[in-house]
Amino acid sequence: MQPQEITEAIKSYMQCDDIGLQALVLHGEWGSGKTYYCENDLKAALNEIDVRICRVSLFGVSNYDEIFNRIMASWFHFSDKPTKRSEVITNVLKKYALEISKSISSKQLAKLGIQVSIKPDLLLSLIDMKKVLVILDDCERSGFAQDDRAFLGFVNNMVENHGWHVMLVRNQPLSFEDDCSVEKAVISQIEYEPNLQELYRVIVKDKLSIPEQIDFKVEDAIIDGLSGSIVNARALSRSVPSINYALNTSVLVDKSVDLRGKVKAFSDYVGYAVQASAGIVPKEPKSTNNSMSIFDTSELEAYDYYLTLSKALTPLTEGKDVNPETVKSSFKEFILMKNPDSAADVEARDIDCQWSTLHFLEDDQVKLLANQLDEMLSKGLYSHNWFYKVIKISLDLIN
Secondary structure, three states: OOHHHHHHHHHHHHOOOOOOOOEEEEEOOOOOOHHHHHHHHHHHHHHOOOOEEEEEEOOOOOOHHHHHHHHHHHHHOOOOOHHHHHHHHHHHHHHHHHHHHOOOOHHHHHHOOOOOOOOHHHHHHOOOOOOEEEEEEOHHHOOOOOOHHHHHHHHHHHHHHOOOEEEEEEOOOOOOOOOHHHHHHEEEEEEOOOOHHHHHHHHHHHHOOOOOOOOOOHHHHHHHHHHOOOOOHHHHHHHHHHHHHHHOOHHHHOOOEOHHHHHHHHHHHHHHHHHHHOOOOOOOOOOOOOOOOOOOHHHHHHHHHHHHHHHHHHHHHOOOOOOHHHHHHHHHHHHHHHOOOEHHHHHHHHHHHHHOOHHHOOHHHHHHHHHHHHHHHHHOOOOHHHHHHHHHHHHHHHO
16 A cells, blocks of 8 residues: 555544554565654644654563553653643643542552552553554564564553554564454554655655766666565665666666666666665575476576676675676676667667568658668668678668
8 A cells, every 4th residue: 555545544543433442553564664654754644633643663672561661752752842741741640649549548558558659551541642643663673573462462452441543563464364363453454565756755866876968767767676676765775876886887878778778777777786785685596306397487587687786786785885896897797688689789670570561661651761771781780680681671672
């Protein structure tokens, strides 16, 4: 689901305050921009309907009291002025005191040797959270990530007993099949699909160094490269220097290489660079003992192409900087490998495709075709495998 659609779904969720409320799950590939979306697009959209976001990271958290403490710290920051924060705390404490007095006074408890202390969960149960979306981010990085049943019970307590609106942000969706407790705690799971145009604008656009001679739209080529790979925002940011080096390679402005082939090769290179920055590289296909088995052609092709670029991109997989000259030489080899036909070869192929219709063309169309052929012959840039066919077409045109 695209960010705009997700926002509308969350708005509808925030308008629901029925008894038995359940949590949402937002899941997507690591580094795909989920946290950025929550802190920017979603926060701005919810502010328009007077809803605040209380986002806390569970990175390294191993107990539930710590979650409450982080939620409290985030919640108190809603008020910019310290005086307003203190007023909020005072009002909560007053309400807390009233709740205690309904049952037994604190003095009576003290006589019995019982000291009254404010537990984070009790304190937060007295805070009005109706206009707040609590986002628990980095779920898989917490100390209880594998204990889904206990954690979901904790979440269920927040949403069902306290009426909170909670959204879990994860890399992988929860499985409803393995545990019915997921169904009790979670109302819906939403897959986050990154907005590639937005990622380009925020991460890449201002960092690019585009030569004036480039005769294609770089933004479209980069987005095309991202669309074919697992998008990782942090990896994309780390790969920008290597993309710039490729952009400034002379082969990209070489007129003897087919333009469409160059653009496609550049898009593929962007995909490989981002994947390498994320530590993901094509693996060499393994054969089996069965002599009848064959490799997946696409898997072999991807591996062969990556090998051409591996010397340039290996530093990215190790968190190091790439070498500009190595990138340029490898990228040139990569383009020529993917585009063995020159621009003249492509032109010759186009002329050959028109040849079958020659006898049905008007005189002016035949003349245009002859002029194209004449221009191509004068440049002499086509490969030898077109020579005999070009001569035959020339003779047929004369006839």
